[in-house]
Amino acid sequence: MIDPRLQLLIAVSEYxxxxxxxxxxxxxxxxxxxxxxxxxxDLDITLLERQGRGVRLTPAGQRxxxxxRVMNAQWERALGETALAATELCGRVDIGAFPTAxxxxxxxxxxxxxxxxxxxxxxxxELYSGTPLRELETGAIDVGLLVGAAGRTAGxxxxxxxxxxxxxxxxxxxxxxxxxxxxxxxxDLADAADExxxxxxxxxxxxxxxxxAARAAGFVPRVVHHAQEFAATSALVAAGLGAAAVPRLxxxxxxxxxxxxxxxxxxxxxxxxxxxxRAGSEDNPRITVCxxxxxxxxxxxxxxxxxxxxxxx
Numbered sequence: 659m660i661d662p663r664l665q666l667l668i669a670v671s672e673y674x675x676x677x678x679x680x681x682x683x684x685x686x687x688x689x690x691x692x693x694x695x696x697x698x699x700d701l702d703i704t705l706l707e708r709q710g711r712g713v714r715l716t717p718a719g720q721r722x723x724x725x726x727r728v729m730n731a732q733w734e735r736a737l738g739e740t741a742l743a744a745t746e747l748c749g750r751v752d753i754g755a756f757p758t759a760x761x762x763x764x765x766x767x768x769x770x771x772x773x774x775x776x777x778x779x780x781x782x783x784e785l786y787s788g789t790p791l792r793e794l795e796t797g798a799i800d801v802g803l804l805v806g807a808a809g810r811t812a813g814x815x816x817x818x819x820x821x822x823x824x825x826x827x828x829x830x831x832x833x834x835x836x837x838x839x840x841x842x843x844x845x846d847l848a849d850a851a852d853e854x855x856x857x858x859x860x861x862x863x864x865x866x867x868x869x870x871a872a873r874a875a876g877f878v879p880r881v882v883h884h885a886q887e888f889a890a891t892s893a894l895v896a897a898g899l900g901a902a903a904v905p906r907l908x909x910x911x912x913x914x915x916x917x918x919x920x921x922x923x924x925x926x927x928x929x930x931x932x933x934x935x936r937a938g939s940e941d942n943p944r945i946t947v948c949x950x951x952x953x954x955x956x957x958x959x960x961x962x963x964x965x966x967x968x969x970x971x
Contacts, residue, residue, distance in 0.1 A: 871927030
């Protein structure tokens, strides 16, 4: 087995502080610091040096992290080949996802995994945009779901993480029941160009999903109210304060005065949901059954969302 202290060093390189590395791996900062000092003493090299309030890797430390990442990928492949020879899948699998995916995809996937593979121990972690890739490389999770919209993952993907598309989540329009666009058929997003909008603040998922879609439809949304949580968004729409762009997988609290409308047009807005695993683990049966369960749960959730998109909430 690879020296676990190398995972601590990788975590420090990703988070920039011993405290951040400790939080990611659920270890105390003093414990992380002690083990890294022991590793440096065993190797007789300096691995870290102070940089302001944080630390940075020395050239030797950076080189060691590069080798550690290669060894991790090799270790993942070895685990996968060993698991292929096992008669029953077993062991812990940590799954991290953003809140929407956690509710709509991960929860039903874990239920099916427990039913079909009693020896597996899937554990769930709520994460936010951008963090799954880092959590994967540091070993905090084994499978991560993230949103890949507007190039947010470009240039930020660790070299030792494998990312593939899981599902395409259409963006629906949320309007008051008495709104002019609350008819039976789909509408073009451009038809809502003059609306007041309810969305998250810049940098939050709801904002990042709406703005590129609106620009593709030829307008810049006039954001009047800020709300990221979908129950709050639904309440504001029900009060007649504006429209909202909501991913189909989002669970919005039912409200009799709110209607979800399908969007159409030359460029229907949607977000791409990605699934990421550590490089080398792609063929590990524990990982493949987990990804398959997530893919099936996503397909079922999207199908159910399409069938009920005209229901309240």
